[in-house]
Amino acid sequence: MIFAIIQWGLVASIVLVALYHLQQRLTNRILRKIPGPTPSSAITGSFQDLYHTQAWSFHQAHLDQYGAVAKVQGLLGEQMLYISDPLALYHMMVKEEPIYDEFAFFYPLNYLLWGEGLLSVHGMTHRKQRKMLNPVFNAKHLREMCPIFHDVAQELRAVIKDKVQRGEAEIDMLDWMTRTALELIGRAGLGYSFKIMQEGTVDEYGSAVKSLFPHVFEFAVVLPILPYLMKIGSPRFRRFMVEITPNKKIRRIKEMIDIMWKTSLNIYQTKVAALSKGDEALAKEVGQGKDIITLLLRANMMASEEERLPLSQVLGQMTYTMDTTSSALSRMLYLLALNPDVQAKLRQEVREARAKGELDYDVLDKLPYLDAVCRETLRLHPPVTTLERRTTKDTVLPLSTPVRGIDGIMIDQIPLAKDTRIIASVLSFNRDKTVWGEDAYEWKPERWLRLTPPGATDSKSPGVYSNMMTFSGGIRGCIGFKFSLLETKEVLMTLIESFRFEPVEKKSITWDLGIITTPRVEHTENNGPTLPLKVSIAEKLAE
Numbered sequence: 077m078i079f080a081i082i083q084w085g086l087v088a089s090i091v092l093v094a095l096y097h098l099q100q101r102l103t104n105r106i107l108r109k110i111p112g113p114t115p116s117s118a119i120t121g122s123f124q125d126l127y128h129t130q131a132w133s134f135h136q137a138h139l140d141q142y143g144a145v146a147k148v149q150g151l152l153g154e155q156m157l158y159i160s161d162p163l164a165l166y167h168m169m170v171k172e173e174p175i176y177d178e179f180a181f182f183y184p185l186n187y188l189l190w191g192e193g194l195l196s197v198h199g200m201t202h203r204k205q206r207k208m209l210n211p212v213f214n215a216k217h218l219r220e221m222c223p224i225f226h227d228v229a230q231e232l233r234a235v236i237k238d239k240v241q242r243g244e245a246e247i248d249m250l251d252w253m254t255r256t257a258l259e260l261i262g263r264a265g266l267g268y269s270f271k272i273m274q275e276g277t278v279d280e281y282g283s284a285v286k287s288l289f290p291h292v293f294e295f296a297v298v299l300p301i302l303p304y305l306m307k308i309g310s311p312r313f314r315r316f317m318v319e320i321t322p323n324k325k326i327r328r329i330k331e332m333i334d335i336m337w338k339t340s341l342n343i344y345q346t347k348v349a350a351l352s353k354g355d356e357a358l359a360k361e362v363g364q365g366k367d368i369i370t371l372l373l374r375a376n377m378m379a380s381e382e383e384r385l386p387l388s389q390v391l392g393q394m395t396y397t398m399d400t401t402s403s404a405l406s407r408m409l410y411l412l413a414l415n416p417d418v419q420a421k422l423r424q425e426v427r428e429a430r431a432k433g434e435l436d437y438d439v440l441d442k443l444p445y446l447d448a449v450c451r452e453t454l455r456l457h458p459p460v461t462t463l464e465r466r467t468t469k470d471t472v473l474p475l476s477t478p479v480r481g482i483d484g485i486m487i488d489q490i491p492l493a494k495d496t497r498i499i500a501s502v503l504s505f506n507r508d509k510t511v512w513g514e515d516a517y518e519w520k521p522e523r524w525l526r527l528t529p530p531g532a533t534d535s536k537s538p539g540v541y542s543n544m545m546t547f548s549g550g551i552r553g554c555i556g557f558k559f560s561l562l563e564t565k566e567v568l569m570t571l572i573e574s575f576r577f578e579p580v581e582k583k584s585i586t587w588d589l590g591i592i593t594t595p596r597v598e599h600t601e602n603n604g605p606t607l608p609l610k611v612s613i614a615e616k617l618a619e
């Protein structure tokens with residue numbers, strides 16, 4: 077009897093899988109007609125070409141050869157769409173966002189790492205959290221956070237000044253940009269200092285936040301089965317299983333998450349106590365009552381019963397890592413080191429502005445060349461190069477520019493079956509020659525000084541920032557992009573005003589593609605992420 081049940085179960089499973097594939101084949105028949113690269117493996121398709129750390133030329137060739145739409149083969153012949161067409165991206169990120177959801181393990185992974193914050197929820201819960209958090213990131217609050225940014229940037233300046241006091245020095249600027257970005261989000265985001273702005277120092281929370289991602293991505297191959305693992309037993313049972321696992325690295329990840337959770341709870345309790353004592357007590361806190369979490373707590377207290385976020389969701393907002401900002405800042409310093417003329421021009425702009433008075437929020441936000449350097453770097457070198465989505469139901473994706481199918485017929489919309497994977501290419505969108513011109517692949521801050529910057533006024537842009545996809549767009553677009561731009565400007569301005577950056581001879585830098593792009597020295601034994609630059613005091617150091 078049992079044997080018969082198993083037999084019928086197996087037959088039913090095979091039929092269901094076959095029907096699923098048939099339905100995918102039928103609905104995705106137009107997708108199959110879209111040109112794309114020949115897969116390099118029958119089993120893994122184009123996966124290795126796509127996700128290799130040096131896949132830059134693959135992505136570039138994609139754009140040059142196929143334009144904004146291509147078909148890519150995934151594992152076991154899965155047909156995926158690789159896209160940077162503006163209308164399609166607008167559809168995916170803005171207009172029909174619920175149909176184009178994050179990839180399957182995105183929510184469970186973020187939930188395990190950070191709890192119930194913006195990154196791990198969707199649907200109504202996500203909308204409710206965004207509604208509560210959006211005002212926290214408005215211009216008024218950012219203006220008030222500026223002194224915090226300023227303090228951290230000055231601490232960084234003091235550290236670097238100390239290192240180059242007796243002459244030029246080789247400094248790993250990636251390390252310092254990582255520390256700075258973490259301390260900035262610590263103080264301005266959480267109202268907490270990671271005590272990371274001195275050589276060798278870092279508290280256990282800072283160390284956990286810093287090393288969590290690299291540890292997790294050692295398990296990248298098993299992440300796709302995470303949604304299934306999360307269905308086994310209760311949370312307590314799964315926790316127990318992790319505690320008794322013989323794998324030390326998994327236990328270490330759990331320890332890091334526990335440290336982050338415990339510290340978040342402490343920060344929360346301190347803040348609630350300070351809030352109840354009033355403004356004087358808040359002013360003595362690290363974030364002086366201006367940090368994101370204090371603002372969120374205030375807003376939450378004043379919210380109506382139905383809009384209020386439960387404690388677990390407030391705590392879930394307390395642990396964003398900031399490798400994106402440190403990647404962007406490192407890339408800016410690297411490009412300025414390679415382009416001494418741009419560096420000198422930027423230094424001159426900052427010094428002239430300084431000579432006229434305090435470099436406060438309004439001045440900083442409007443320095444044209446500083447702004448141009450930031451925009452151009454974020455355009456050409458987005459820290460996150462691709463975003464993955466999967467369809468939650470059968471749908472049709474429109475294109476702004478039709479593509480010619482392999483049968484010669486023009487395609488202006490693509491029917492997609494439920495569960496089709498789509499790779500939205502931030503890199504290709506930001507480098508589109510039809511928008512940015514023939515010199516789209518070149519780093520030219522000057523393009524932003526033209527009267528009408530390219531593409532900047534396009535109201536149907538899928539991105540939240542400057543007709544780029546760097547911060548994505550729509551309801552899942554980066555909530556912290558203005559925060560990020562301001563802190564980036566403050567740090568860059570402070571460094572360039574005081575120091576000169578040059579490349580180190582015989583240490584050529586290459587940038588690895590990953591979840592976030594990172595620099596390392598080519599052809600060395602220690603091949604970890606690093607950005608050594610030659611740093612010296614720029615003539616006439618402002619005191």
Ligand code: HEM
Pocket residue numbers: 178194195206261265396398400401404458459460463464545546547548551552553554555556557559560
């Ligand atoms: C150069 C710096 C940054 C870049 C390039 C960047 C990029 C992005 C991108 C591309 C997304 C969308 C991810 C997706 O759709 O899967 C995103 C989401 C997000 N970013 Fe950023 N980000 C940066 C800095 C920041 C900062 C400083 C903060 C916080 C203060 C922040 C907080 C967030 C949050 C909370 C989300 C999730 C939003 C949601 O799902 O509603 N980001 N970011």
